[in-house]
Amino acid sequence: MALKQVQTTCPYCGAGCQIMFTVDADANKIVEAVPAPGRTNDGTLCLKGHYGWDYLNDPQILTKRLRKPMIRKGGKRSPLEEVSWEEAISYVAKKLSEIKEKYGPDSIMGTGSARGAGNEANYLMQKFMRATIGTNNVDHCARI
C-alpha cells in the first residue's frame, strides 16, 4: 500500500482550513484527514473538515456522482442520454452559437461557482462569457 500525504484546502466555508490527507495511491482512496497547521486553522478542523471527504467514494446517499456527459436529445422532460465528450462539447457550442446568433450575446447567462471549482475555472468562465459569448451576464451565488 503506497501511502502518500497531500495537504490541501478544505472545500467547505471561507475559513480556508488546511487539511493533511493520507491517501492510498494504489487503491486511489483517501485513508484519513487530519488538521494541518494552516494560517487560519492553526492545526484544528471542524466536523466538515474532518469528516467531509467520503463523498468522493460516491456512497449515493442523497445524490449520485455524474460520470458521463448527458444530453436530453428529445428536449425538456425527455430522458438524459449519455454521450461522448466530443458530442457534448459540440452540441453545447452549436446551441450557444445559434442562440447568440439569433438573440444576441445578452440572451445568454452564465454562472461562476463559489464552491469547489476554484479560481482558475471561474476566471475562464467569466472570460468565456465576456470574450467568447460577448456579454457581462455572469454572476455567482455569492449572496446565497
Next chain:
Amino acid sequence: MKKELGSFVIGDSTKCTGCKACEMACFTVHNQGSNHVGKTVGTVTVPVVPRLFLTKFEYGCMPIQCKHCENAPCLNACTKGAISRIDNQVIVDPEKCIGCKDCMQACPFGAVTLLPYAKDGKVVAQIGSNETRVFASKCDLCKDVPGGPACVRACPHEALRLVDPEAEREEKNIKAAEALLLTKNWR
C-alpha cells in the same frame, strides 16, 4: 420523531407503601374488555392476575415490573413466538403461550410470572384437563389503555413513574450541563 426505545414503568421504594392499588388497577384495566370487569369489585368473576408485582424486601416494598428490555431475554427465550416487540414494547400473546417457563427463567427481574388465564369472565381450562390454563403475565405498558399505564395513575403516592428513556436521558444531560453553570467547575 419515532421513538427508538421501549418505555417502562419504574417503582420507587421510598414512596411505596405496598398498598397494591397498582396491581389492582393493572388487573382492572386489562380485564375490562375480555373479562367484563367493571368499575367495582362486584363485577369481577376471575382471579386477580396483575402484570406487575408488589414485592416486599428487607428495606421496604415496591412494585416490580417489566423493563421492556431492548434485547429482551424473555423474547429471545420464547420458542413459541408468544413474545414479540410491538411499538417498542415487549408483549406476550397469551393465546400462544404454552407456559414453558423459559421466559420466567430468562428474566433477571422476575417480571414475568405464569398466572391463570381467563377469557370472557371465566378462567380457561386446559385442553385435555380441568386444570386452569396459565400464561406469562407481564407488563404491556397498558398498550391498549387510554391514558397510559394504569399503575402510574393509580398510585396514591406517585411511587410509580413512566420512563421515556430517550427523553429522560436528554433531560438528565441538560441537568448535568446546567449544573456546571452553577459550579463553574470547568475553570
Next chain:
Amino acid sequence: MIVAIDQNICTGCRECAEVCPAFAIEGDQGKPQTINTDRCVMCGQCVQKCKSYVSILTHGKEAYEKVKKERNIPDSVTEPLFAAYPVCNLDKVKAALADPNKFTVVQCAPAVRVAIGEDFGDELGKLTPGKLAAALRRIGFDRIYDTNFPADVTIMEEGTELVKRVTEGGVLPMFTSCCPAWVKYMENNYPEIKDHLSSAKSPQQIGGAIFKTFGAEIDGKTGADIYSVSVMPCTCKVFECGRPEMKDSGYRDVDVAITTRDLAWLIKDLGIDWASLPEEEFDQPFGIYTGAGTIFGVTGGVMEAALRTGYELVTGQPIPNVDVTPVRGTEGFRKAIIKIGDLELKVGVVTGLKNVVPVIEAMKAGTLDLHFIEVMTCPEGCVSGGGQPKLLMDADRAEAYAARREATFVHDRELPLRKSHESPAVKKLYDEFLEEPNSHLAHHLLHTSYCIK
C-alpha cells in the same frame, strides 16, 4: 366484630389508616394492622380503601376459598377478597328466609338504589329502585319495604324536636342522629355533648320499630312473627341494629342488617339475573316515600329534608324553593342561614367524620353559632358508605360518588312528592297509629337515648 383486618393478608400499607376517621387502625408500617375496637366506629371506609387482595401469588391457590369460608361469604362469590372486610350476615338472612314461621320484612336504604347496579356492571350511580324491589321480591321476602319511608318519619320526629328546641329553648345546637358511626364516635369521644344529639332514632331503627308494631298490625301479625332485615350502604348499621336499647316495642327493631354488597352477593347466589329484572314497586304502605326521604343518602340530605318540612311547620307556608341548594355540596363543613318566617335558622352540615372535630371544639368553646347540624361519617354521605360497591380503582371514586349523588337528586326531582309531611304513608302512620309527631307513643318507639357505653 363488625369490621376487621385479616392479619394474613394485610401488607401494612396503612392506606386504611389514612381514611379512618377514628384513628382506630394500629400497627407498624409494613406490618399487618389491627383495629382498635374501642376506637373503631365501624364506618367501613377501611374496607372501601383496602386493595390488599387474597392473591394466588402471595397467599397460594388454596387461600381464596379458605378466606371465603372464614368470612361466611357465599360459595358462589368469585370476586377478589381483601384484608379489610366487614361482617357478613347473609347466613342469618338465608336462614330466616328458609324458616316458614318467619314473616320476613326487608327495608332498603336510599343510597342502595343508586349503587347496587354497579356490582352488576351498570354504569356508576345508576338509579335502580324498581330492579331493587324486584330482586328483593325474588329473593323471597314477604314484605318489601323501604327505609325512605322511615326517613320521612324521621323528619317529622326530628323536625318537630328541632322546632321545639328552637322555639321553647332546648339544648342547641341539635345534631342529627341518623348516622350510627357518628353516634358511636360521639359516645366514644364526646359523651359530654350527648344532649345535643337528636333523640330520634335513625330511619333504619324507626322503620324496624314501625314494621313490628303498626306493620304487624296491618298484616295481622305480631312483632314476634316478624323477622326484620335491612339492606344498608353502611357497615355500622349492623352494629346499630344490634344495640341493646333498640327494642322499645319489646322486639328488636331490626333483626339483621346487610350491606349493599351483601345483597349483590345474595342476588347472584340465588341466580337472579339482575340485567333482566323488571321494574317493580315497593310494598304498601311502607314502600311509599317522598324525595325528602331519598336524599337522606347524600350529605346535606337530612338537613334539606328537615328544612322542607320545618319551614312549613313553622310558617304554615310551603318552602319557596324546594331545592335547598345552600346546604348541598361536598365540602367537609358547610354553613347556611335559612330564613324561616321571622326566624333565621342557622344550620351546618358536616360530612367526613374527621371534619366534626373542629365543629365540636368550636361548640364547646362557645364560638359556634348554629341551631342544627347534620353529621355524616362517610366522605359524601351514605352514597359513599362502607357497605357500598367497592371501587377497583380510587381514580374512579370521585366520579362514582358524584354519579350516585346526582342519581339521588334526580330521583328526588322526579318523585311526585318531595316533602316528608306530604307522604300519605306518613299521614296514615300518624292518623292511624302515632297520633302526632313526638307523641308519647312516638317517643316510646322512635326515640332513644344514647351513651349507654
Next chain:
Amino acid sequence: MSMGIPEVEDAGCLLCFGYNGADSHPIVARRIVRGRQKGMKIICVDPRVTETARISDIHLQLKGGSNLALVNAMAHVIWEEGLTDDRFIQEHTKGYDEFLKVIEKYTPEYAEPITHIPADMIRQAARMYATTKPAMILYGMGVCQFSQAVDVVKGLANLALMTGNFGGPSMGIGPVRGQNNVQGACDMGALPNSYPGYQNVTVPEIREKFEKAWGVPLSDKVGCPITHVPHRILHEKDEKKRIHAYYIFGEDPAQSDPDLAEVREALDKCDFVVMQDIYMNKTGLYADVILPATAWGENEGVYTCADRGFQRFRKLIEPEGDLKPDWQIIAEISTAMGYPMNYKNTEEIWNEMIDLCPSFAGATYEKLEKYNGVQWPCRDKSMEDKGTPYLHKGGNFATADKKALFYGTDWHPPLEMENDEYPMSLSTVREVGHYSVRTMTGNCRMLRSLEDEPGWVQMNPDDCKRLNLEKGELVKILSKRGYCITRCLPTERVKPGATYMTYQWWIGACNELTLANLDPISNTPEYKYCACRVEKIEDQEWAERHVKELYDDIRVQMGIDTGKGAAS
C-alpha cells in the same frame, strides 16, 4: 474581510453582527472563543442566542429586520456622546456631515420600539464598541440576507470610520463569507459588473486592457445578476434581453435560490440549460445538457478564503469515470465556438489572470507553495511581497483620494411582516455539519448521520406548547409561497414568534417559503425574513412515511438505484 482571521482573537472588542460563526465557520468561532479567553469584549447582535451570544458581554437580541435602525442608533450614540475619533474622521473620511443628518433622528429611544432593544442597552453597546480598542466588526448572512443589506454593511463601516477602527490589525469590518470560494468567484470577476480583480466593466481604460489581452471587443454594459434570471426568462418582453440560454456551473439554483417555484418554472421555460457539476442535483432535472466535472479532491487550483487568502487546493485521488476539470470543459466549448482557449494546466490560467489584476499580480503559484498561501493585495512578484494581512493600513482607502466615504441611509421595515394568516417570522440559518445544498456533505456518511432530512425548525418552547408540538415531531411550515415538512426543535435560544430553518434540506426546503425580495444594490434575496405559519400534523405515522417516500423519490430522481425502480 479587512482583517485576517487569526487577528480576530486579538481584538479588544468584537461587534458580532448577524454572524453565527459556530455554525457557519467553526474555525473562525474558535478565534472568537480564544479572544474571549484573552479578555476580548463581545457585543453580539442576533435575534437568537447563538454560541457567541452566550459568551457575549452584551447580547442585543434584536427584532428581525431592524438591523439598520440599530446600527444608526449606535452611530447616533457615538456621535452624541462624543466618542468619535475626530482626527481619523477629518484625515481619512468624507461625507460625515451629510451622514450626521441621517442619523440625527436615530436616538436609542427612537430605535427601541423598532429593534425591541432597550435604549440603555443600545447606549451601553455603542459605548463599549467606541471605547475599546481595537474594535472589530464581523458580520454574516444576518446582515447580507436582508433587503437593506448593503445599507447595513455601509452602516457598520460608518461605525468603524467614526471610531477610527481601520488601518491596523484586529480592527475594521469583516464579512465572513459563507461558501468556501465566494471570495474567489468575486476576485475572478464572476460578477456582472467587474472583471477579475474588481476592475469595473464600465471603465473604458480597463475594458480596453482586457480587450487587448483577450483579443476581442467586450461589452460595456453591466450584465444580469443571477437573482434576476428567473424574471429575465419568464417576464422579459424584449427578445434580445430575454435569457434563452443558461450555463450553470457549480451551482444549484433549483435548490438554493429563493422562491423555488419561480426558479423551477424559469428553468423549465429557458430554451437551453447547461449544467456543469459533480453531482446530479435539482437543477439537473431541467438541464438540456449535463457536463460532469471533477470534484474537489480530484483536481487542483486556488481558492480564496474569507480573509483574502489565496491558497492552493490539490488533487488527492484520480477521478473515476469520464470526467474533465471545469476549466478544461469551458476551454473546450470556447474553442469549439471559435475562440480558442489552450491551457495546459491551472497555473497557466492563473498567470494570465494575475497579470491582468494589479492587486493579485504578485501572488504566484511559487509564493502560494512557499508561504502556504498569500493574502491579497499582493502587487509585486518579488518574494518579499508576502501579501497583506489587513487592509487600509494607515487609514489609506482604495479610493482616488484615499478617503473613505460616510454613507447614511434610513431604515425601512422588511417587505413581508407577520400577519393573521402567517403569524410567525421565518429566517434561514445554517446547519454546521452541512454545506450549501448538501450534494457534497449529504453524501458524507458521518455528516449525514449527524443531521439528515428533513431538518429542523427551531422554535421557542412556548410556541411549541401552544401548538402542542414536541421535539422531533414532523410539522408543516407554510408561507404565502408554499410549504414544506420538517421537524420541530423547541429551543429557548429562539424568541417567541420566530422560527429558524436550516436551508440545506431538500424535503424541509425552506426556500420553498422564502421571498425573492432583493436588496436593490447587492441583489441578495431577503432570506432572513418572511412570514410563516407552523401547523401540527396529527398523523405522525403518515408524516414519517411521507418524508421517507419523499427522500426515496429524491434519490430516484437523482439517479440512484434504490432497488425500487431504476433511475432515468
Next chain:
Amino acid sequence: MNYFVKGNPDLCIGCRTCMIGCVVVHEGKHIFEVDPDSYNFNPRLHMVKTAKISVPVQCKHCENPACMAACPVQAIYQEDHRVLINTDKCIGCKACATACPFGAIDIVSLAGTRQADGSERKVANKCDLCNNIAGGPACVRVCPTQALSLVTEEDLGGAMEKKRMEAARNAYMEIHPQNGG
C-alpha cells in the same frame, strides 16, 4: 481513580465534531467505505445546548457507579481507570440508563446483530474513554476549540493539593498579614 473527559462551556461552540469523532474511532476507518446503511452511528457523548450553555455530556466514570449497581446481569465493570460495559452480556434493560444521573448511557442498536424476533440487538452505550485506542479520547483530539480535556488522577489530585495549599496559605495570612506579599 477513574479518569474522565470534561467539557469547557466557555470554549465549546456546540459543533458536535466530538460526537462524530467518537463514532469514527469506535467504528474504525472502514466506516467511510462501507454501505452507508450498515454502520452504527452511536456517539457516546451528547451535545447539550440550552439558552445558557453548550457543552457535551458524557460518562463521568464514577467511583461508585450507579449504573454498575443497577445492572442485573453484571455487564458493567471497572477496569483500567474506567467504567466499561460488556455489551455481549447486556440485555438492554435500561436499568443503567435509568440509574445514571447524568444521562450518560444510551441504549443503541448494533447494526448487523440480530435477536430472536429479527430485530437488531440494542445495548447500553457509553463513553469508554476510547479504551484500547491509541492517542486517547478522540473527542478531546478532534475538538476544534480544545474545549474537551481528559482528567486523570494526577490532574485532580494535583489540583486538590494546590487548593489545599492555597487554603492553608490564606489561613496563615489571616493570622500573619505582615508576611503577605
